[in-house]
Ligand SMILES: Nc1ncnc2c1ncn2[C@@H]1O[C@H](COP(=O)(O)OP(=O)(O)OP(=O)(O)O)[C@@H](O)[C@H]1O
């Protein structure tokens with residue numbers, strides 16, 4: 001057999017191994033212990049008797065560091081319920097929520113409040129900024145509530161605002177900022193101090209499409225820095241920023257799709 005042929009075969013073999021590795025990483029569920037957020041058999045039932053509504057039914061979901069998972073589904077399918085249970089704002093009727101290896105059901109109220117301040121960032125459709133505080137003060141507030149000194153809180157707030165391109169607007173009040181800028185302040189507040197889990201419920205819902213896209217880009221880059229994110233959205237083009245899209249219907253996960261990393265690698269190999 002000629003050296004050329006063998007070399008060709010060896011190259012092909014190496015290519016195949018790269019493709020295999022790409023396929024494996026594209027279909028990675030990270031080992032569960034790495035997950036920043038894990039929902040295990042989570043159900044939520046509202047009301048009682050004939051008025052019972054099952055908002056979530058036996059949902060399993062894990063989100064790894066650096067991963068953004070989009071949640072889609074019709075109105076009433078349980079998206080907001082899932083997000084608020086993931087953030088400990090309400091309890092599941094059954095099942096477990098684990099954030100950074102801590103089962104929320106095992107935390108008392110103080111531990112829960114601390115975990116929420118240190119690990120979780122929420123971003124809502126209506127921004128939820130405090131109008132009487134500047135951008136920097138809004139971002140610094142959760143740090144100060146957590147006992148940080150005002151100078152170091154200010155420094156961290158400025159860094160977080162820089163990371164969403166709003167460093168120069170640190171001393172501006174919310175009503176002097178555009179909707180997109182306000183939402184970027186909210187994203188800065190959600191990630192400040194190294195929060196690991198960002199929960200966003202239709203963060204682009206009140207924005208025009210260009211601004212919405214810019215906000216998604218910011219969110220994506222914060223996640224790329226190592227946070228984990230859950231994003232509720234109605235818009236496919238915003239879900240396209242996610243690594244994975246989970247579809248809910250009547251409180252159940254009915255489908256799941258992944259961005260396929262293998263394609264990209266195949267192009268590099270050819
Ligand atoms: N506090 C509550 N009490 C009773 N039922 C509730 C409550 N919150 C939500 N539900 C019900 O649970 C189901 C899921 O609601 P949820 O708000 O999670 O839906 P959603 O997917 O976020 O919808 P939307 O796209 O309209 O925001 C719905 O049938 C809703 O009516």
Ligand SMILES: [Mg+2]
Pocket residue numbers: 079080081
């Ligand atoms: Mg909702």
